[in-house]
Amino acid sequence: MMDHKMKKNPGSIPHSVWPAEAIGPLERAAADACGLTLYELMLCAGDAVFQAAQRAYPDARSWLVLCGHGNNGGDGYVAARLAKAAGIEVTLLALESDRPLPEEAAQAREAWLNAGGEIHSADIVWPKGAGVIIDALLGTGLQHAPRAPVAGCIERANDYPAPIVAIDIPSGLLAQTGAAPGAVIDAAHTITFIALKPGLLTGKARNYTGHLHYDALGLEAWLTGQEAPFRRVEVSQLARWLTPRRPASHKGDHGRLVIVGGDRGTGGAIRMAGEAALRAGAGLVRVLTRRENIAPLLAARPELMVHELTPRTLEESLAWADVVVVGPGLGQQEWGKKALQKIENFRQPMLWDADALNLLAINPDKRHNRLITPHPGEAARLLGCPVAEVENDRLDAARRLVKRYGGVVVLKGAGTIVADESGALAVVDAGNAGMASGGMGDVLSGIIGAFLGQKLAPYDAACAGCVAHGAAADALAAELGTRGMLASDLFSPLRRMVNPDAIDE
Structure with a gap:
């Protein structure tokens, strides 16, 4: 009957911890070393989210996917497409921007549209009855409190009567420090990729991450050879x-x-x-x-x-x-x-x-x-x-x-x-x-x-x-x-x- 918030999949979380600013270069180096494109990594990440959400909520036949304007949003587009292919009713809400999407996220968005998916503005009346929300709003690059309209979207998600699965880190939580300077997604599950970030383990992290999952996206062999600057220590x-x-x-x-x-x-x-x-x-x-x-x-x-x-x-x-x-x-x-x-x-x-x-x-x-x-x-x-x-x-x-x-x-x-x-x-x-x-x-x-x-x-x-x-x-x-x-x-x-x-x- 544990009521402390953050839990983990036993044996699945690495002991190496990387600073937030190292995640991008680490991801690119790992992809190059393993002969993968960044878009292929995004496909793996989206699939990992889809699998984790299905395992956690197998009876949820209606999903609400919230996509931001970065690669975190790209992961959301991939997860949405896979859920739709599995017969799940998916409503995808996207926060648009004057800036173009990153190349990989744009590919994922196009694949979603080509699969017959629709993109709705996040300020519409949200549909009732979704069994799970996928948080793909903000990733590990955030260094300040979320601004409008993202902050409002986070608050609406937290008020919605469905559990939230966060991609990489709950939107609004700072990946380096675990600080929560503004609105933060209150996730039931968080699935993080490639490297564990300090902000998932310290500061306010335990208030928001829920059950923490990790997926190396097939890069385990390469990552094992890298010396991380920080360590996670635990009972094992x-x-x-x-x-x-x-x-x-x-x-x-x-x-x-x-x-x-x-x-x-x-x-x-x-x-x-x-x-x-x-x-x-x-x-x-x-x-x-x-x-x-x-x-x-x-x-x-x-x-x-x-x-x-x-x-x-x-x-x-x-x-x-x-x-x-x-x-x-x-x-x-x-x-x-x-x-x-x-x-x-x-x-x-x-x-x-x-x-x-x-x-x-x-x-x-x-x-x-x-x-x-x-x-x-x-x-x-x-x-x-x-x-x-x-x-x-x-x-x-x-x-x-x-x-x-x-x-x-x-x-x-x-x-x-x-x-x-x-x-x-x-x-x-x-x-x-x-x-x-x-x-x-x-x-x-x-x-x-x-x-x-x-x-x-x-x-x-x-x-x-x-x-x-x-x-x-x-x-x-x-x-x-x-x-x-x-x-x-x-x-x-x-x-x-x-x-x-x-x-x-």
């Missing part, structure tokens, strides 16, 4: 990061982790980070917090080693630790500030979250052994910009954070971004709207800290931690739905995710 890859433990290993082999935080009134944050680290496989977890938190934490999770945070215990713990996590419940008073001043000189991997990031925004510095995990509000403070600027281009925001602060950045949100100083960038394809509740970030900090202690490289620890975190939430959502999900609910399914070798496929 956990086994690559989290290999089975050696039978004779002991707790010291799996990391000594120190977690610092839990000022007055925020002991729950440090408890969740500590327990998450244990459930993610940390060998030993020492928590430094306020004295009044010690008894409750030990009662709730006796496997944690809990001490009062003092200059002495902090110094001893930093000498003992393999990894430090600081921030959950830290606060921004002198107590937290003094601890962070000591921790910032730690030479081994460390993760800063929550109030540690708010303090970092006040006194910014660059460190190569640090991993930071801001949500969009924290990222905006770290960059000194509005939150909207972060959300409008999450990939760029993550890159800017890495440039300014060094190390590894995890920009949290729907379609979490992981980036590092080498230029590596991943989009996390896991998680759901149930995670919009307090404490989820504390749990993520503990998971990533545990993976750092188990000797994963910081970038890999971040990717694996975000995927395990999101996948645990997805398992809960599949069973119980998203509303009412608590951060501490993740502990049980998390244990399954961090043992991928034991998961029954």
